[in-house]
Amino acid sequence: MARRTKAEAAATREALLDAAEDIFLERGVARTSLEQIARQAGMTRGAVYWHFRNKADLFRAMLDRVRMPFQELIDEIDDPALDDAPLEAIRLACRQGLTRLEQPRYRRVHAILIHHCEVFGEIDPLAMQNEIASESCGALIEYFTVACEYRLLRPDITPELAARLLQSSLGGLFHDWLRNHEHFSIRERGMELVDTLLKLLARER
Amino acid sequence: MARRTKAEAAATREALLDAAEDIFLERGVARTSLEQIARQAGMTRGAVYWHFRNKADLFRAMLDRVRMPFQELIDEIDDPALDDAPLEAIRLACRQGLTRLEQPRYRRVHAILIHHCEVFGEIDPLAMQNEIASESCGALIEYFTVACEYRLLRPDITPELAARLLQSSLGGLFHDWLRNHEHFSIRERGMELVDTLLKLLARER
DNA sequence: CCACATCCATACAGAGTTGAATGTAAAAAA
DNA sequence: TTTTTTACATTCAACTCTGTATGGATGTGG
Numbered sequence: 001m002a003r004r005t006k007a008e009a010a011a012t013r014e015a016l017l018d019a020a021e022d023i024f025l026e027r028g029v030a031r032t033s034l035e036q037i038a039r040q041a042g043m044t045r046g047a048v049y050w051h052f053r054n055k056a057d058l059f060r061a062m063l064d065r066v067r068m069p070f071q072e073l074i075d076e077i078d079d080p081a082l083d084d085a086p087l088e089a090i091r092l093a094c095r096q097g098l099t100r101l102e103q104p105r106y107r108r109v110h111a112i113l114i115h116h117c118e119v120f121g122e123i124d125p126l127a128m129q130n131e132i133a134s135e136s137c138g139a140l141i142e143y144f145t146v147a148c149e150y151r152l153l154r155p156d157i158t159p160e161l162a163a164r165l166l167q168s169s170l171g172g173l174f175h176d177w178l179r180n181h182e183h184f185s186i187r188e189r190g191m192e193l194v195d196t197l198l199k200l201l202a203r204e205r
Numbered sequence: 206m207a208r209r210t211k212a213e214a215a216a217t218r219e220a221l222l223d224a225a226e227d228i229f230l231e232r233g234v235a236r237t238s239l240e241q242i243a244r245q246a247g248m249t250r251g252a253v254y255w256h257f258r259n260k261a262d263l264f265r266a267m268l269d270r271v272r273m274p275f276q277e278l279i280d281e282i283d284d285p286a287l288d289d290a291p292l293e294a295i296r297l298a299c300r301q302g303l304t305r306l307e308q309p310r311y312r313r314v315h316a317i318l319i320h321h322c323e324v325f326g327e328i329d330p331l332a333m334q335n336e337i338a339s340e341s342c343g344a345l346i347e348y349f350t351v352a353c354e355y356r357l358l359r360p361d362i363t364p365e366l367a368a369r370l371l372q373s374s375l376g377g378l379f380h381d382w383l384r385n386h387e388h389f390s391i392r393e394r395g396m397e398l399v400d401t402l403l404k405l406l407a408r409e410r
Numbered sequence: 411c412c413a414c415a416t417c418c419a420t421a422c423a424g425a426g427t428t429g430a431a432t433g434t435a436a437a438a439a440a
Numbered sequence: 441t442t443t444t445t446t447a448c449a450t451t452c453a454a455c456t457c458t459g460t461a462t463g464g465a466t467g468t469g470g
Contacts, residue, residue, distance in 0.1 A: 027324065028235070028323030028324045028325065029323065030233070030235030030236060030323055030325075031235060031323065031324075031325060115323075115330075115331055116323050116324070117323065118232075118233030118234065118235055118236065118320075118321050118322065118323060119232065119233045119236070119321070120233065120235075120236060126320055126384050129384060130384055130385065133381060133384075157401070161397065161401060164378075164394070164398070165374060165398060165401065165402070167377065168373070168374045168375070168376075168377035168378040168381070168398060169370060169373045169374045169377060170373070170377065171373075171376070171377030171378075171380060171381065172372065172373035172374060172375065172376030172377030172378070172379075172380070173369075173373040173376075173377070174377075175376060175377070175380055176338060176373070176376065179331050179334060179335055179338075180335065189369070192366065193369070193370060193373060196362070196366060196370065197370070200405040200406070201405070
């Protein structure tokens with residue numbers, strides 16, 4: 001086989017990651033060999049070992065394609081009016097995140113991370129999930145705290161409790177949806193949850 | 206090695222299942238060999254293959270030790286007054302389930318099922334999770350429907366929405382707790398969620 | 411007390427996977 | 441153009457795990 005152009009090489013790298021997503025999702029991470037990934041991409045294991053040190057390295061690269069920090073979601077909305085409307089900011093951030101999750105790549109990679117991989121090598125998916133969860137929960141608490149200071153919350157609800165409620169609800173819904181995404185739309189049902197929860201948590205007026 | 210007494214044989218079977226829980230939880234299902242399980246139990250693979258057909262069979266046996274259907278939780282409470290107080294029935298059933306989850310064996314096996322195993326052989330953990338989820342959600346909807354007929358719910362909340370909200374919240378909390386159970390008590394925080402949600406969902410009076 | 415079934419250890423063959431070594435043709439650098 | 445590097449394919453040795461076959465000692469039923 002001949003050497004490829006730089007662009008072609010980058011393309012095979014992406015093809016390998018695509019193939020990994022496919023087979024990881026189908027058979028689970030542990031039970032797929034690098035040979036299967038290579039063949040799915042029309043390559044051999046030589047290509048895999050050229051682009052990645054081993055399976056853990058490939059896995060990390062796969063995850064790197066779908067990072068999504070919470071603050072970034074807020075920034076994307078980019079509406080200065082949201083500084084004075086924390087509950088609306090939460091609502092829009094959730095909408096932004098839920099919408100992005102509907103992109104096939106995001107859904108598939110998260111499904112792999114949560115449902116189709118165990119601890120292996122230097123990779124600890126549970127630690128990654130913990131990072132994501134605690135980061136998003138921390139951001140939620142901040143916004144709910146502002147909402148509390150603005151007297152937007154019911155007086156018997158603390159910001160921490162509100163944040164935990166919302167985060168648990170979305171987390172549970174997220175897990176259910178990842179198990180069978182064809183049954184419902186995560187964006188629709190997620191926003192249904194968010195809207196009702198925010199309505200219930202908000203001070204009556 | 207000599208043949209053991211019937212009771213001794215049953216004990217080694219349990220010891221093998223205990224050992225499997227230990228190592229499955231530590232290294233994940235896929236990466237633990239039957240040899241490791243046997244050695245952890247002080248046996249060899251011969252014992253494993255005598256008591257179980259293969260790893261999938263052993264896995265099933267491990268799960269069989271912790272079945273917990275929703276209706277059974279209600280029955281355990283056994284209070285006829287609950288027929289007329291569906292919201293209180295839900296509350297107590299949740300408390301019962303959350304309490305049981307704090308038993309180490311239940312926690313560990315569910316952690317394995319949800320976070321430490323992929324699809325393998327004839328075993329599909331996602332299908333099992335789906336069964337559990339849909340069963341409990343169905344039961345919740347029934348009780349919330351009764352509550353709705355009794356005018357116990359806010360008029361803008363449907364039974365389905367209430368059930369989904371509660372189930373998502375508990376599911377999300379459950380996942381978080383399984384990832385790091387030493388950070389908080391599932392029973393306490395779970396009941397906190399349940400109580401606030403039921404309070405928010407109930408009709409004001 | 412005898413024969414047999416049971417409970418487990420040991421040994422073995424086979425398959426699958428990994429990582430590294432080596433080969434190689436073309437792209438890129440000189 | 442020549443040289444070097446790149447981007448893979450191919451091959452090989454080592455390891456691990458599985459399933460099964462076999463053996464042996466001892467409970468257990470008759």
